[in-house]
Amino acid sequence: MQSSKRKLWITFGIVVVVYLIAMVFPFFWVFVTSFKTSGEIFGTGAFRVIPKEPTLQNYITVLFEKNILNSIKNSLIVATTTTIYIIVVATFSAYAISRFHFKGKNILLGLILAVSMFPQMVVIGPVYNLFENLKWLNSYAVVLPYSTITLPMAVWILVTHFNQIPGALEESAKMDGATTFQTLYKIIFPLAAPGVFTTAIITFISAWNEFLLTITLNPNAEYHTVPVGISFLRTQFEILWGQVSAATVIVTIPTLIIVLIFQRQIVSGLTSGGVKE
Amino acid sequence: MRKMGVKEWLLIVPTLLLIAIFSLWPVVQSFTYTFFDYRLNNQQKAGLYLSERFNASLFNETQMYLTMFLDEDLPNIKAAGDQDRVASLNKDLSSVAQKYKNEKGVIKINKQEKTSIEQLHKNAKELVTSLNQKYKLIHKDDLPHVVNDLQKCVIPSNFIGLQGYKQALSDTRVGIALGNTLVFTIISVFLELVLGLGLALVLNKAMFGQGMIRTTSLIPWAIPTAVAALMWSYLFNGSSGIIAHLFEMVGLVDKSQDLLLSGSGAMASTILADVWKTTPYMALLLLAGLQNISKDLYEAASIDGATKIQSFFKVTLPLLKPSILVALLFRTLDAFRVFDLIYVLTGGGPGGETETMSIYAYKVMFGQTNFGYGSIIVMLMFVCVAIIAIIFVKFLGANLMERS
Structure with missing residues (x-):
């Protein structure tokens, strides 16, 4: 018994270690490459773990010539704006869905679920034409169609959270003469804050990672977000892996910080949105 | 639960508006495009x-x-009769032009106006042809072109009904793209489910390192797909990619260059990158499901004499089924509409071997600016997505809606 248990532990240990290596290795290797010179990357030093002549040139080029900071700025603007308005809009409707009876509630929920399943490709053509007519191409107006990806998910997670808050509190608030909006602000919001916060982080990450809408609606490099900006470092004829690596390291840092600080909220948001509790 | 008043309806209006404008209206509009x-x-x-x-x-x-x-060629036209004909054409032209002087862009016209413009084109064409035969004109090359433009002013209807669909059904590139999408979806989702489930089972038992594993798992999920794809395109590339080099050493590929330059190698690479990015996410979802299963059930099973394997198939799997199906549904749909990963990693190459429906639709719409045909491909995707969703929802039954 004792030895079979030890075997099991060893197997578990191996699985966990292999898994951790598989997850981390790509980042590690890109990090190493970012300090190598072009000569070393394309020459015999391609597979050397420690760069022979470590250089910061890749970082300098990417930061000051390739304007990666502008992409990060755009991503911050776009992701923050999206998060704020989506959270406001989604909180209102999730509260109504969770607390009130109304005709067509199931249809609305079905619709929200269906929209989250749409291939984004289906909305892009007409939205492109709409933006062209309104002269909104190459602007931050791109945050509006971001609602297709983020809003259904936000409503869905928030409804789950609101359903966990007992309704009795609101009943007593109502008896004391509070209006619906007062109840929402004074009672529900403070109680739902953790859930709202979780939803905000998930929304922020999905807006940060969006690719298709930005590349089609904002072809001008001045409005490129991080994913689109970085994809343009890969040109058809020459790929400067040193710069690509440096850029990857730089843009991974914000994501890393968010994950390290908010991992609990992210996991709770992911599981409440995707799994029956 | 209370009944909804008018004021409470206001809470839903913004959501409805956003969904209507940026999700529903575009779908209807895309559908319209397919007929033109x-x-x-x-x-x-x-x-x-x-x-x-x-x-x-x-x-x-x-x-x-x-x-x-x-006017400039008038001196070259000698015969008085021809000069009169030119003058009369100019008169007709200016009288028609007078009518549309203040119009801009594309406008609607009635049958009568259309006939008069077509007549004008016919007259001009006859005159220019005969003048070109008789005289040496300065603008002998330009005139026929300009006359031709007169005809182009009348825009025929571009309504084609179902012809586009007919074309798409016989387009082998659509068939190949659909095949690639299915191969990518089925293999990657299968691998993610198996690996994710295995990982979740291990993590559920693990006493140590859970926090570290969770942090590590979240990073691949949280970084933008485009960044992950770019990273992998470096690791897979033939000349300096370490994974390609590793595969060559192990004997998975003959030459490291073959990995991204052969069809099967490129497809395997995209699948591998997708598995790397989403398996941790799958594992986290399934782990949450596992943690909801009561420990008592396993104890009861072991008292009844069930082995570990039996209790996995008789207790774990049935209770985990809803979680698995929900995770599978969303992963399948995500994989089916895959775009950024392949766009950045292979661009659909080599020679269209990894071109999925999304990539093909994007190329047609924004590369060739053919919105009509692109929308047809998109609609075919839409139908496939609907079929996948319906199949899953049938399996899930009420589970999905119950959650709210």
Whole structure:
């Protein structure tokens, strides 16, 4: 018994270690490459773990010539704006869905679920034409169609959270003469804050990672977000892996910080949105 | 639960508006595009024209040039009869032009106006041809071109009904793209489910390192797909990619260059990158499901004499089924509409071997600016997604809706 248990532990240990290596290795290797010179990357030093002549040139080029900071700025603007308005809009409707009876509630929920399943490709053509007519191409107006990806998910997670808050509190608030909006602000919001916060982080990450809408609606490099900006470092004829690596390291840092600080909220948001509790 | 009042309805209005404008209306609009030969880069087809239209801007411009050229060539035209004919054409031209002087862009016209413009084109063509035969004109090359533009002012309807669908069904590239999408979806989702489930089972038992594993798992999920794809394109590349080099050493590929340059190698690479990015996410979802299963059930099973394997199949799997199905549904749909990963990693290459439906649709719509045909491919995707969703929802039954 004792030895079979030890075997099991060893197997578990191996699985966990292999898994951790598989997850981390790509980042590690890109990090190493970012300090190598072009000569070393394309020459015999391609597979050397420690760069022979470590250089910061890749970082300098990417930061000051390739304007990666502008992409990060755009991503911050776009992701923050999206998060704020989506959270406001989604909180209102999730509260109504969770607390009130109304005709067509199931249809609305079905619709929200269906929209989250749409291939984004289906909305892009007409939205492109709409933006062209309104002269909104190459602007931050791109945050509006971001609602297709983020809003259904936000409503869905928030409804789950609101359903966990007992309704009795609101009943007593109502008896004391509070209006619906007062109840929402004074009672529900403070109680739902953790859930709202979780939803905000998930929304922020999905807006940060969006690719298709930005590349089609904002072809001008001045409005490129991080994913689109970085994809343009890969040109058809020459790929400067040193710069690509440096850029990857730089843009991974914000994501890393968010994950390290908010991992609990992210996991709770992911599981409440995707799994029956 | 209370009944909804008018004020409470206001809470839902913003959501409804956003969904209507940016999700539902575009779908209807895309569907409309499929019935037209709609191309943005072709003046005659850059709109949805059920009936014939008239390009007034082009007409005004053409009319100006035609008159100018004819006037400049007037000295070369010797016979008085021909000079009269030129004068009368110029008169007709200016009288029609007077009518559309203030119009801009593409406008609707009635049958009578259309006939008069077509007549004008016919007369001009006859005159220019006969003049070119008789005299040596300065604008002998330009005149026929300009006259031709007169005809182009009348835009025929580009409504094609179901012809686009017919074309798509016989388009082998659509078939290949669908095949690639299915191969990518089925293999990657299968691998992610198996690996994710295995990982979740291990993590559920693990006493140590859970926090570290969770942090590590979240990073691949949280970084943008485009960044992950770019990273992998470096690791997979033939000359300096370490994974390609590793595969060559192990004997998975003959030469490291083959990995991204052969069809099967490129497909395997995209699948591998997708598995790397989403398995941790799958594992986290399933782990949450596992943690909801009561420990008592396993104890009861072991008292009844069930082995570990039996209790996995009789207790774990049935209770985990809803979690698995929900995770599978969303992963399948995500994989089916895959775009950024392949766009950045292989661009659909080599030779279309990794071109999925999304990539093909994107190339047609934004590479060739053919919105009509692109929308048809998109609609085919839409139908596939609907079928996948319906199958899953049938399996899930009420589970999905119960959650709210």
